[in-house]
Amino acid sequence: MADETDLPHASGPSGGWGSMKGMSRIYGESWPSLTAIKSLGRQNKPKGVMCVSCAWPKPANFSPFEFCENGAKATLWELTSARCTPNFWTDEAHSVSALRDWKDHDLESTGRLTHPLRYNAATDRYEAVGWEEAFLAIGATLQSLPKESVVFYASGHAGLEASYLYSLLARAYGNNNLPQSSNMCHETTSVGLTKVIGSPVGTIVWDDLLETDAFFFFGQNPGSNSPRFLHPLKDLKDRGGKIVTFNPVIEQGLVSFVDPQSPFAMLTGKETKISDQYHQLKAGGDIAAILGLCKCVIEADDAATAAGKAQVIDHAFVKQHTTGFDDFIQCCRTTNWSEIEQESGLTEAALREAGEVYIAAEKVIGVYGMGLTQHTHGALNIAMLVNLLLLRGNIGKPGAGCCPVRGHSNVQGQRTVGIAEKTKLVPLTKLKELFGFNPPIKDGMNIVEAVEALFDGKVKAFISLGGNLVRAVPDQKRMEKAWATQDLTVMVSTKLNRSHLFPAKQAYILPCLGRFEADEQATGNQAVTTEDSFSMISASIGERSPVSDTVKSELAIVTGIAKATVAPQPELKWDEWTADYSLVRDLIEKTYPDDFRDYNARMYEAGGFYRGNAAHERIWKTPQGRAIFTTPSELNSLGFQDAPDRYRLITMRSNDQFNTTIYGYSDRLRGLEGSRDIVLMCPEDIAEAGLTEGQRVQLVTDIEDGHDRRLRGLTLTAYKLPRGTIAGYYPECNVLVPISHHDELSKTPAYKSVPVRVEAG
Known part of the structure; x- marks a missing residue:
């Protein structure tokens, strides 16, 4: 059995020279022009370009280099000098069937697509096709298909303008089949938060980061997924604040950090310790862990009341703003610590230590990522975090609130402007007034429903505005075939x-401009806007020469398809909107006047303009008009029972990837290098299973539904994890996730707790 000191964890802090090395490697591999450095200098600044990576906000008081390692990698990857022209397909070895043996990294390394392409089944290759020919053929096919059989999917990249018109295209065509990438990550947030506080998004703004006393992290990894978050964390520690982390995997970004923007830190290697406490709970153990924290607060409040001291629970807030308090308190009182320990994998002492930090802090921000959302009871995870925050009034006051960290740069904004399958989220009456047609009133399909319908042969066409859907969804092998x-x-x-x-x-395949490239239309170079995780709207304007004169903007592609598909109507002015994106912003403002007041005038404000959030103002848009305490029906979020030889698989991303984009094979923040074909397992579980570190194994999904799901050729790697929890990489492990394994309320796939067996071979 491996000694714990020999386990492959990062040997150094996040940030620092490691980040510089990571960025330099991508620069060396992609070989963008020297002006790429200038593009990085414009990133996340007014009249610059908002990052194409995650949706972390931009401060109004920006620094000279307002980008992180991940953002730089995404930018350099997009600005590569490599080109995938139609000539690529003339190579004898480049048939579509042959390329299925290529790695994801190698496919993207062929470079930027330069021409619209159409598949030729006779040659098994893509061939160049003219834009108008492509649009007309697409339109003719869409017109011939049953309306309900077509799905309009969007990744989280396209700007608000293209996204608004894309949703308009789908509804003018005749359906609300508008699933989006949030269906696979933070739809649990949209559904779960709406249910308990009446807001589908996080409640904090940038200034709250500067005022908080403590961060409580649950299932979020800023080191790999949102490294610019590390600067506010460092600032908190510098002013004496506390950070408590709950995560099955030790993530280096929440352990220590060297600020790469500080010459002193870079020269001296001065580290900032990030987490004051780091609790490695079981995968799926968050409900029990948070219940334990709440139990600590309640017991402390009881003791204070008995002693005549200041109360710990904010009873005035609870009375004025919440409902369900008494039932929840009773649940906390009657749940035994032994149950909490069993389900969380943490000791009572550890949870009491964390509870003391929460009680001592006047203002707390609860931060979470997909470690909470991607479970079968993910919405309950989120409701439990809200319970914890509500106990001490930590929503809707300065320095406190709920902070879900979003991935794609405009994943939140696309929902805001109408890419939504649920009709209750869209002002259909307003659309009828503006455009003179009757929008469909039947709810559309989310991703799970669309994939299930595809498996059943009911979906006949997918339009994908960005993304790599076949690779991103569960049940990959079934998905590829269907x-x-x-x-x-x-x-x-x-x-x-x-x-x-x-x-x-x-x-x-229709190639589009990147966000850094000039988008020249009839009225000049166009700006596009995005919404970040804090509900701030910011504009981007590219200035680089397009990769080719045969690529189009995302908006122009949407309107090109629309003109060929939807019957002409006077109010559908596709050509005018393509010529001048400000007209689209006027439409968005008319459709959503409360969120987008003075849209065109405010879009270049430093840090973006705030579209508002009722819960931030303690206005609760729930049926009860109050925030809701939720009494948990479960003590874990798994949706399955533990059994002999069954493990809880977490799928995770490396330091060298963004969603399904794989930049390379270095996961330096976990001390792992050279391969993604690995599975992490604690030494005790390896020994108990009769396996050996370094052995080749396969994972087999332990769900009986008539489908065999397995992933072969993995190297077993000893790693410090809780007993019974194992980990492997996304998207490779998606083949193990059944499409039916999802959050009960939102149908977000449960990528963070998959029941599997580990077998030799």
Whole structure:
């Protein structure tokens, strides 16, 4: 059995020279022009370009280098000098079938796509096609299909302008089948938070980061997923604040950090210790852990009341602003510590230590990521975190609140402007007034429903505004087979990805501009806008020469498809909107006047303009008009029982990737290098299972539904994890996740707790 000191964890802090080395490697591999450095200098600044990576906010008082390692990698990856021209497909070795053996990294390394492409089944290759020919063929096929059989999917990248018109296209076509990438990550937030506080998004703004006394982290990894967050964390520690982390995996970004923007820190290696406490709970153990924290608060309040001291619970806030308090308190009182310890994997002493920090802090921000959302009871995870915050009034006051950290740069904003399958989220009456047609009133399909319908042969076409859906969703092998049976697939893309390799009867790849490239239309270079995790709207304006004169903007592609698909109507002014994006922003303002007041005038404000959040003002848009305490029905979020030889698999991302984009094979913040074909397991579990570190193993999904799901060729790697919890990489492990394994309320796939067996071979 491996000695714990020999386990592969990062040997150094996040940030620092490691970040510089990581960025330099991507620069050396992608070889962008020297002006790429200038582009990085404009990143996340007024009249610059908002990061194409995550949705972390931009401070109004920005620094000279307002980007992180992940943002720089995403930018350099997009600005590569490599080009994937139509000539790529003339190589004898480059048939679509042959490319299925390529790694994700190698596919994207072919470079930026330069021409619209159409699949030729006779040659098993893509071939160049003219834009108008492509649009007309796509439109003709869409017109011939049953309206309900077509899905309009969007990744979280396209700006608000293109996203608004994309949702308009779908509704003018005749359905609300508008699933989006949030269906696979933070839809649990949209549904879960709405249920308990009446807001579908986080409640804090940038100034709250500067005022808080403590951060409580649950299942979020800023080191790999949102490194700019590390600067506010360092600032908190510098002023004496506390950080408490709950995560099954030790993530180096929450352990220590060297500020790469500080010459002194870089020269001396001065580290900032991030987490004051780091609790490695079991995968799926958050409900019990948070219940334990709440139990500590309640016991402390009882003791204070008995002693005549100041109360710990904010009873005035609870009385005025909440409902369900008494039932929740009773649950906390009657749940035994032994149950909490069993389900969380943490000791009573550890939870009491964390509870003391929460009680001592006047203002607390609860931070979470997909470690909470991607479970079968993910919405309950979120409700439990809200319970904890409500006990001491930590929502709707300065320095406190709920902070879900979003991934794609505009994943939140796309929902805001109408990319939503639920009609209750969209002002359909307003759309009818503006555009003169009757929008469909039947709810559309989310991702899980769309994939299930695809498996059943009911979906005939997918239009994808960005993304790599075949690789991103659960049940990959079934998805690959079903994807190719469709009548039509259309993918708006910048680079090759695995979804292109399973073409439908008609398949098109439509290359689009990157955000850093000038978007010249009839009225000049156009700006696009995005919404970050704090509900701030910011504009981007590119200045680089386009990768090719045969690529179009995302908005122009949307309107090109719309003109060929939807019957002409006077109010649908696709050409005018393409010529001048400010007209689209006027439409968004008319559709959502409370959120987008003076849109065109405010879009270049430093840090963005705030579209508002009722819960931030302690206005609760729930049926009860109050925030809701939730009494848990479960003490874990798994949706399955533990059993002999069954493990809880977490899928995770490396330091060298962004969602399904794989930059390389270094996961330096976990001390792992050279391969993604690994599975992490604690030494005690390896020994008990009769396995050996370094052994080749396979993972087999332990769900009986008539489908065999397994992933072979993995190297077993000893790692410090809780007993019974193992970890592997996303998206490779998606083949193990059944499409039916999802959050009960939102149907977000449960990628963070998959029941599997580990077998030799």
